[in-house]
Amino acid sequence: MNTHPSPTESGGTMTLLLRQIRMEAKDIHAYELADPEGGTLPAFTAGSHIDVHIGPNLVRQYSLSNDPAERHRYVIAVLRDGRGRGGSKALHERFRVGDQVTVSAPRNHFELAEGAGKAILIAGGIGITPLKAMAHRLAALGADFELHYCARGPETVAFEGALASFAEQQRLHYHFDGGDPARGLDLTALLATQEAGSHLYYCGPAGFMDACGRASAHWRAGTVHSEHFKVPDQPTVAAVETDASSFVVEVASTGQKITVPRSANLATALQQAGLPISTSCESGLCGTCKTRYLCGDIDHQDYILDEAARREFLTPCVSRPRGAALVLDL
Numbered sequence: 001m002n003t004h005p006s007p008t009e010s011g012g013t014m015t016l017l018l019r020q021i022r023m024e025a026k027d028i029h030a031y032e033l034a035d036p037e038g039g040t041l042p043a044f045t046a047g048s049h050i051d052v053h054i055g056p057n058l059v060r061q062y063s064l065s066n067d068p069a070e071r072h073r074y075v076i077a078v079l080r081d082g083r084g085r086g087g088s089k090a091l092h093e094r095f096r097v098g099d100q101v102t103v104s105a106p107r108n109h110f111e112l113a114e115g116a117g118k119a120i121l122i123a124g125g126i127g128i129t130p131l132k133a134m135a136h137r138l139a140a141l142g143a144d145f146e147l148h149y150c151a152r153g154p155e156t157v158a159f160e161g162a163l164a165s166f167a168e169q170q171r172l173h174y175h176f177d178g179g180d181p182a183r184g185l186d187l188t189a190l191l192a193t194q195e196a197g198s199h200l201y202y203c204g205p206a207g208f209m210d211a212c213g214r215a216s217a218h219w220r221a222g223t224v225h226s227e228h229f230k231v232p233d234q235p236t237v238a239a240v241e242t243d244a245s246s247f248v249v250e251v252a253s254t255g256q257k258i259t260v261p262r263s264a265n266l267a268t269a270l271q272q273a274g275l276p277i278s279t280s281c282e283s284g285l286c287g288t289c290k291t292r293y294l295c296g297d298i299d300h301q302d303y304i305l306d307e308a309a310r311r312e313f314l315t316p317c318v319s320r321p322r323g324a325a326l327v328l329d330l
């Protein structure tokens, strides 16, 4: 294999070859992306995602599901969502083996706390993708973990073959509910007691996320990690409305001041002022627009930053200052 360092990159993106499409389960396709020249890809850590440019103005984020030790491919899995915004449908219908696909370098907002105690991984449906990568990594580390895969039935299970070794080791547990969550995994019982040092990771659809959040509400701060793959129907925190009709953003390096109407989107306003703010999901899910700030009381509306990160960064595609001023570290 050619081992040149990474595929051609431009503007933070690279063009990869769609080498394989595999039907993993009902409505789920896995897509294997590789360097067209057979070279190594930028390394990624378990929990990472990439932006996939599906079409003009159509960019979606997908978690990498394969073993992070692999450098020759990225594997994503996509559930066709008939009620979604069109990304999964376009991928399923338009993408063909041999296509060139533009993707971002991997980013991670769902990191493993390596070296901690036991890891409890809980996947709801297609939420298996980042957790599968985590299971590979934990296995490589010789760490203690258990993976719970909640699904409607066996016909909706992706990666069954790739996960078989975890099942043989009694680390993987399937929970089929036939479409009725009450018949599935008892999250309250599973998470009732937190073993010292243990961490929880979960990813899945909105109702599942809420249920995991409720069942782990008593876990110690910093030990519960989750990733939404879709904006929840209800914002986690209601956006704060203030009387002032605008606020002022100051650019720390130049002193440039930009007045932003409260009705405007902050990321768009910054871009229009010529600042280098990139966006992708525009929903607070991907971290592309993450920007460090030096001063300001922020109304955070993202789904990716934890408390510590929120003290340093904001995602201007969805967040903005509560008060009249914001200083950005740009």
Ligand code: FES
Pocket: 278, 279, 280, 281, 282, 283, 284, 285, 286, 287, 288, 289, 290, 302, 315, 316, 317, 318
């Ligand atoms: S563009 Fe995705 S978080 Fe802002």
